[in-house]
Each structure stands twice: as C-alpha cells, then as structure tokens.
Amino acid sequence: MEKLDGFRTCGAHVAVFNVPMAGHVVPTLGLVRELVERGHRVSYAVTAEFASQVRAVGAEPVLYEVPPQDEAPEDMAQGVTRVLGVNLGALPQLEAAFAEDRPDVVLYDVYAWTGPLLAARWDVPVVQLAPTHIPYDGLVQEFFGLEDISAIPGFPQLAQALASFGVPGGVHALTLAPPRCIAFFPESFQRRARTVRAGEAHWVGPLIGDRSFQGSWRAPAGGGTVVYVSLGSQFNRRPDFYRTCVEALAGPGRHLVLSVGAEVAAAGLGPLPEGVEVHAHVPQMDVLAAASVFVTHGGMGSVMEALSVGVPMVVVPQMAEQRVNATQVRELGLGVHLPREEATARALREAVTAVAGDEDIAASLAGMRCRIEEAGGAVAAAQVVEKVLADRPMSTR
Known part of the structure; x- marks a missing residue:
C-alpha cells in the first residue's frame, strides 16, 4: 500500500477504544506508537491500569471506570456478556469525554463496542483491531459452543444499542463481518482464512516494539x-x-x-x-x-x-x-x-x-x-488507517 505522505503531514485525531485486558491492549501499542510518530494525535479509551502503557507510546489516555472484576469466566459466551456490561457502563462516560473532541477515525477492539456505537453517532469511519482470529466459518461454534452468535446472553441489549445509535447490520454484521479489520498476526495463522467475511482484512503480524x-x-x-x-x-x-x-x-x-x-x-x-x-x-x-x-x-x-x-x-x-x-x-x-x-x-x-x-x-x-x-507490522497497520482517513467524504474532514 502506498504511503500517504501528503495526508499524514496534516495529522488527524485517532480514537482507540479497548477493553481492560492486557491481551487486547498490548497488541495495539505498536500501531499507536507508529501513528503518533507519523504526526497523528491518538486518544486511547481504557481503564486506569493501562494508562501508563498508553502514555509510553505517545497517546493520551481517556479513562473510564468499571466495577471490580473477578477472574474471567472460562465460558466465552458468559465472558462476552460480561464485557458487554463493561461497554454499556463505559458508554456514557466516553460519550461525555469525547463530546467536545470528536475524532476523525475510530479504531476499536473486537469486544470494545463503544467504538462503533459512538462512531455511528459521530458519522466517522471505523477500523476493527483484532488480537484474535477474524471471524471465520465455524467460529461461533468453536469459540462459544453456539449455533448462532445472537444466542449469546446479553446480545439482545447489544442489538438494541446498535439500533439506537444507528449502526447498520445488527450484531451479525458487527461481530462476524466487520467492514475493515487489522489483525495482529499473519494470515498463515488465521483459522480457515478463506472463509473470512470481513470487507477488508489486513493481517499485519504482531507489533512488538519497545517494551x-x-x-x-x-x-x-x-x-x-x-x-x-x-x-x-x-x-x-x-x-x-x-x-x-x-x-x-x-x-x-x-x-x-x-x-x-x-x-x-x-x-x-x-x-x-x-x-x-x-x-x-x-x-x-x-x-x-x-x-x-x-x-x-x-x-x-x-x-x-x-x-x-x-x-x-x-x-x-x-x-x-x-x-x-x-x-x-x-x-x-x-x-x-x-x-x-x-x-x-x-x-x-x-x-x-x-x-x-x-x-x-x-x-x-x-x-x-x-x-x-513479511506481514508488514506497524507500518502496514498505520497505512490502513491513513487510507481510511484519506478516503473519508469531504464533509467529515
């Protein structure tokens, strides 16, 4: 993908939304550092325990609070339902935090649904950040033990929120067919890669920078x-x-x-x-x-x-x-x-x-x-984000 040097020099406001789990935050930090080094301003929505890591790569933490959490349940359907509760609790906090500072693009973890919800309200583009397999044929059965993802407890609440904020496609489109996705592993490790349904899938490999x-x-x-x-x-x-x-x-x-x-x-x-x-x-x-x-x-x-x-x-x-x-x-x-x-x-x-x-x-x-x-790493990931920024309709710039 060609570098978009002309756009990059202008800079943009990039908002990253994540859940408070190390396995989801740490993989994104290399991309954040690359975007900051390219002249973009990055706001990172996460909890206080990750604030120092976010600052270490040059981003500004936008903190939200969650109730104390026990060890995550092994059953992934139960775990996702709990994460949904974290999202819904964080939503009004983050809407208020960004009220006077709307971003130009939203990057969001696969479980950080506050990102696409607020992006729809702001009418700005989104890019999903995948620290795990991009949805493939059989993922719902292998991850959740269910025949349909809508059977996850709590997903009726998510469906209501998506409709309220104007996110198209409901839970199936949001969770199983994201419009564009950056995955932090090579395509050769993707489970059943030929069945991935994302509109754009970019497997950039792990982004392991300064730790x-x-x-x-x-x-x-x-x-x-x-x-x-x-x-x-x-x-x-x-x-x-x-x-x-x-x-x-x-x-x-x-x-x-x-x-x-x-x-x-x-x-x-x-x-x-x-x-x-x-x-x-x-x-x-x-x-x-x-x-x-x-x-x-x-x-x-x-x-x-x-x-x-x-x-x-x-x-x-x-x-x-x-x-x-x-x-x-x-x-x-x-x-x-x-x-x-x-x-x-x-x-x-x-x-x-x-x-x-x-x-x-x-x-x-x-x-x-x-x-x-060969996957491209942080440079390839940042170029995906910059391409999205460059392709925005003029009315949203």
Missing part, C-alpha cells in the same frame, strides 16, 4: 536452559498447575521461570528448588528471547510473541479461544497441544523435551518468523 515499560529480565549466568511458563493475565489462578510444572521441569541444567499473576505470587507456591523463579509478571519478550521452550495458555498475544523469536510451544489452553490457537500451533507444526486435563508432570516433561529437540518444529518456526516479517 521497556514492562521492566527488564536477564537469564542468570550459568543457569542452564531456560523454560518459561505462563498462563497469561486472565486465567492464571492455577497454583496446582504451577506446582506440577515445577515438579516436571525443574532440575540440573535447566532454569525455570514462572509468571503466575499477582494473587498466586502473593500466596506463594511453597518451597522451590534451586533454579526456579516465580514472578507475578515478567517482561515476557526478554524471557522468551532466552527461552528454549514456552509452556503457555495459548493466548494469541503470547503465541505471536513466541513465534516472533522462534520459541517452540507446549500449549495448555484454559478456554475455547485458546484451544483454537492450540489447534493452529499443532497443525502448523509450531509446537504441541497438551489438553489441561492431561497436563501431568510426566506429560509436561515429555512434551517440553520433545518440542525442544524437534527439527521439524524448528523449521516450521523459522518459516513462520519469515511470514511475520
């Missing part, structure tokens, strides 16, 4: 082969699983790093052998850069970060979306899928040993790294 705001980590000298274990930020209250990982993977010649979330870290895992680190959070890219194997829940962000540095994975998914990613990892030869109920100490040990020494997996990882580099 200094996450701190730093370095492998200890002489510590042995690094194995990294993390279940991400949403489904990490699994102390028994972490203890099983220690039992399976700690030992001479190996350095084990576990990222377990604040709650488990505060409670502790009991006595630990030498060569085991337990943290609430780690700068994941630093650890992956040193790791020989990643034992992961299979969230798309974590999978893409591992693939970007060529680390094989043992995927132990905690919910349906992650099981889809685990299927892709297995089918593309990038690691193994170990179902949670089968993740014994012996199975974990055997899986980690197998993927670490598999030449076919190493070759598949090398090929995927090439496809990630």
